[in-house]
Amino acid sequence: MKRGLLIILSGPSGVGKGTIRKIFSEDERLNLAYSTSMTTRKPREGEQDGVDYFFTTREEFEKAIENGELLEYAEFVGNYYGTPLKEVNRLRDEGKNVLLEIEVQGATQVQQKCPDAISIFIVPPSMEELERRIRGRRTEPEEIVQQRLAKASNEMKMVYQYKYIVCNDDPQLAAELIETIILRHIELEENK
Numbered sequence: 001m002k003r004g005l006l007i008i009l010s011g012p013s014g015v016g017k018g019t020i021r022k023i024f025s026e027d028e029r030l031n032l033a034y035s036t037s038m039t040t041r042k043p044r045e046g047e048q049d050g051v052d053y054f055f056t057t058r059e060e061f062e063k064a065i066e067n068g069e070l071l072e073y074a075e076f077v078g079n080y081y082g083t084p085l086k087e088v089n090r091l092r093d094e095g096k097n098v099l100l101e102i103e104v105q106g107a108t109q110v111q112q113k114c115p116d117a118i119s120i121f122i123v124p125p126s127m128e129e130l131e132r133r134i135r136g137r138r139t140e141p142e143e144i145v146q147q148r149l150a151k152a153s154n155e156m157k158m159v160y161q162y163k164y165i166v167c168n169d170d171p172q173l174a175a176e177l178i179e180t181i182i183l184r185h186i187e188l189e190e191n192k
């Protein structure tokens with residue numbers, strides 16, 4: 001069996017990564033598995049442990065770093081986020097195409113470790129619209145919103161590291177473009 005692809009979906013907080021991912025993940029032809037990350041952030045209302053994230057303590061997270069259990073990790077606005085390596089390998093060995101929805105520092109680490117990963121960067125139609133989306137979501141207090149926005153312009157500078165750039169103006173169109181990119185890569189892999 002062919003090993004599954006590794007797909008990185010990144011972009012600033014609030015750009016719509018989660019929204020788009022939920023649309024294209026439903027396409028069975030993509031044969032996708034979403035990698036659930038570990039984080040020290042507190043769960044938001046409605047978030048489930050083991051589904052949205054594995055919610056953990058700083059102590060446990062630092063133990064996972066020391067034990068080499070993470071494919072990548074980063075500290076983002078005061079919390080750790082990381083990808084458990086074992087699960088990614090297991091899913092890819094089963095032939096699943098594994099999707100990582102991660103911020104830019106982690107994406108850089110994955111690109112260095114796995115140069116054949118398919119990297120996709122989502123950009124907003126404008127920075128004003130990005131701000132509207134982060135605020136409109138109402139999941140973070142003002143102080144954290146400010147920190148995330150301040151980070152966003154630096155994150156946008158990492159755009160050059162990505163193979164594909166998709167603008168999230170209409171989420172349906174953005175999801176369709178990503179579907180097209182992944183399907184083409186699946187086809188290329190099959191013809192190898």
Ligand SMILES: Nc1nc2c(ncn2[C@@H]2O[C@H](COP(=O)(O)OP(=O)(O)O)[C@@H](O)[C@H]2O)c(=O)[nH]1
Nearest residue numbers: 013014037073074076081082083101102103106
């Ligand atoms: N490096 C890294 N970033 C992650 C991981 N999981 C989530 N993130 C990113 O961390 C940032 C903050 O995530 P979160 O607090 O859930 O906010 P949201 O993604 O903006 O709703 C986002 O850019 C996520 O894509 C991970 O495993 N590793």
Ligand SMILES: Nc1ncnc2c1ncn2[C@@H]1O[C@H](COP(=O)(O)OP(=O)(O)O)[C@@H](O)[C@H]1O
Nearest residue numbers: 013014015016017018019133137168169170171
């Ligand atoms: N194309 C879009 N147009 C308008 N609002 C959007 C669009 N895509 C996402 N949103 C909204 O923006 C907010 C942030 O989206 P989300 O998917 O949580 O972003 P991320 O996962 O990148 O942090 C949400 O309230 C979402 O409904």
